[in-house]
Amino acid sequence: MFFSHFAKAELTIDITQGNVQPLPVAITDFYSQTEAASIVGQKIADVVRADLERSGLFKPIDPRAFLEKSNDINAIPVFANWRKIDAQGLSIGYVEALPDGQIRVQFRLYDVFAEQYLIGQELTAQPTNWRRVAHKVADAIYKRLTGEEGYFDTRIVYVSESGPANRRVKRLAIMDQDGARHQFLTNGENLVLTPRFSPSQQEITYLSYFNKKPRVYLLNIDTNQQEVLGEFPGMTFAPRFSPSGNQVIMSMAENGNSDIYIMDLRTRAIKRLTRHPGIDTAPSFSPDGTQITFESDRGGRQQLYVMNSDGSNPRRISFGRGNYGTPVWSPRGDLIAFTKLTGGKFSIGVMRTDGSQERILTEGFHNEGPSWAPNGRVLVFFRQIPGKTEAIQDKVRLWSIDLTGYNEQEVLTPRDGSDPAWSPLILD
Numbered sequence: 001m002f003f004s005h006f007a008k009a010e011l012t013i014d015i016t017q018g019n020v021q022p023l024p025v026a027i028t029d030f031y032s033q034t035e036a037a038s039i040v041g042q043k044i045a046d047v048v049r050a051d052l053e054r055s056g057l058f059k060p061i062d063p064r065a066f067l068e069k070s071n072d073i074n075a076i077p078v079f080a081n082w083r084k085i086d087a088q089g090l091s092i093g094y095v096e097a098l099p100d101g102q103i104r105v106q107f108r109l110y111d112v113f114a115e116q117y118l119i120g121q122e123l124t125a126q127p128t129n130w131r132r133v134a135h136k137v138a139d140a141i142y143k144r145l146t147g148e149e150g151y152f153d154t155r156i157v158y159v160s161e162s163g164p165a166n167r168r169v170k171r172l173a174i175m176d177q178d179g180a181r182h183q184f185l186t187n188g189e190n191l192v193l194t195p196r197f198s199p200s201q202q203e204i205t206y207l208s209y210f211n212k213k214p215r216v217y218l219l220n221i222d223t224n225q226q227e228v229l230g231e232f233p234g235m236t237f238a239p240r241f242s243p244s245g246n247q248v249i250m251s252m253a254e255n256g257n258s259d260i261y262i263m264d265l266r267t268r269a270i271k272r273l274t275r276h277p278g279i280d281t282a283p284s285f286s287p288d289g290t291q292i293t294f295e296s297d298r299g300g301r302q303q304l305y306v307m308n309s310d311g312s313n314p315r316r317i318s319f320g321r322g323n324y325g326t327p328v329w330s331p332r333g334d335l336i337a338f339t340k341l342t343g344g345k346f347s348i349g350v351m352r353t354d355g356s357q358e359r360i361l362t363e364g365f366h367n368e369g370p371s372w373a374p375n376g377r378v379l380v381f382f383r384q385i386p387g388k389t390e391a392i393q394d395k396v397r398l399w400s401i402d403l404t405g406y407n408e409q410e411v412l413t414p415r416d417g418s419d420p421a422w423s424p425l426i427l428d
Contacts, residue, residue, distance in 0.1 A: 011089060011111040011118070013057050013146045022059035023145065024086050025052065028070045029063065030093030030105065037103060040130050041095040044105065047134035048091070050178065051152040052141065056407030061087055073106050082112045091141060102126055105133050109141055119144045131180060132426070151373040152177060155221070155423040156380060157195045157204055158398060160184065161416035165393050172206060174221065177373075177422070179412045185219065194238040197421045199287070199331070200245035204421065205229065207238040216250075218265075230268070234258065237282055243289045251281035251294075260294055260311070273311030284328045285309070286353070293317075293327040293336050293353075304338060306353065317355030326369055329353075332376035339368045348381050350403065361405040371422045378402045380411060382418040
């Protein structure tokens with residue numbers, strides 16, 4: 001897969017501004033010379049439109065409004081036809097069936113008002129991988145028009161929940177970030193909690209209770225190879241990976257007191273990082289690996305702290321009303337996401353790594369467990385929705401929200417879902 005050359009243009013979106021007006025874009029169906037490939041091309045275009053619309057930054061125009069039908073990827077569009085329907089960006093695509101059974105997909109992106117070519121891409125893949133091709137095209141458009149990396153060619157792993165409140169069945173499940181290609185990774189025989197993705201590969205850790213004891217597993221999503229990291233009495237959160245993926249950081253209770261530890265995955269050697277009578281838990285590395293954020297009640301109530309990666313120089317960074325927990329460092333390194341409990345409401349928020357500029361993105365009855373998209377612009381979390389009567393139990397659903405706080409959407413799952421974790425971009 002490769003990218004063609006770029007050209008300069010004025011058509012951009014400033015995604016740092018709140019309540020951005022979505023950019024009208026025309027995404028044509030990816031045409032082909034054969035009927036079978038044309039069907040694939042239409043599916044690709046549908047997914048590209050859906051990805052861009054779900055970001056909240058783009059408004060795909062209904063194809064029924066198009067005045068021009070593209071049937072030549074190399075032809076210059078008649079830009080006047082696209083200006084008449086208020087399209088500011090235009091994407092034209094083509095699908096070709098190759099003799100070896102693969103498909104070749106091309107697309108071109110244009111600035112309609114400047115009448116300028118912006119970017120082109122060509123990808124070769126198996127026909128069954130058409131959905132990933134679509135996500136890659138959407139990522140390319142997103143990056144060219146926002147200046148930020150896309151996040152559509154990613155997956156979300158989470159805990160799928162079903163059954164009555166007193167006998168919940170919790171299974172590990174995975175899906176594309178848009179909810180497609182859903183599958184279960186565990187059978188539900190043992191309780192599973194808090195899956196965490198490696199930042200460097202498609203690998204997760206998760207916590208499972210085996211014979212009523214917390215056991216940590218390491219699972220490769222692509223190969224389905226699984227190994228046991230160990231049994232850790234008193235552990236309530238699965239470990240998080242270091243940026244290199246060679247270590248995991250965790251909290252463990254010893255003699256009733258919880259502290260932060262780090263394990264080398266190559267040697268299985270464990271090192272203790274904190275020694276404090278308070279409860280230290282939920283650690284998360286900075287993307288450069290030099291610092292760690294965690295939650296602790298060492299100051300009297302649950303607050304957020306940052307320390308050096310060797311455990312030195314711990315300092316408190318949260319000072320607002322309420323209790324703070326589940327801190328997660330942004331992949332960009334600029335923010336820390338958290339859960340906050342104030343006045344009986346759970347909020348998802350972000351703050352600078354020194355604790356300044358705290359912002360609440362969403363609040364409600366019970367919101368918890370934020371996880372970052374790999375571009376550091378969107379968060380996924382889970383929300384508990386109280387049942388209307390005792391006969392109708394609470395629902396637990398996954399939601400996403402961007403840093404503006406305006407684009408909040410449910411991530412549809414076949415059953416209840418909690419503890420989401422967003423994957424890094426999928427590498428070929």
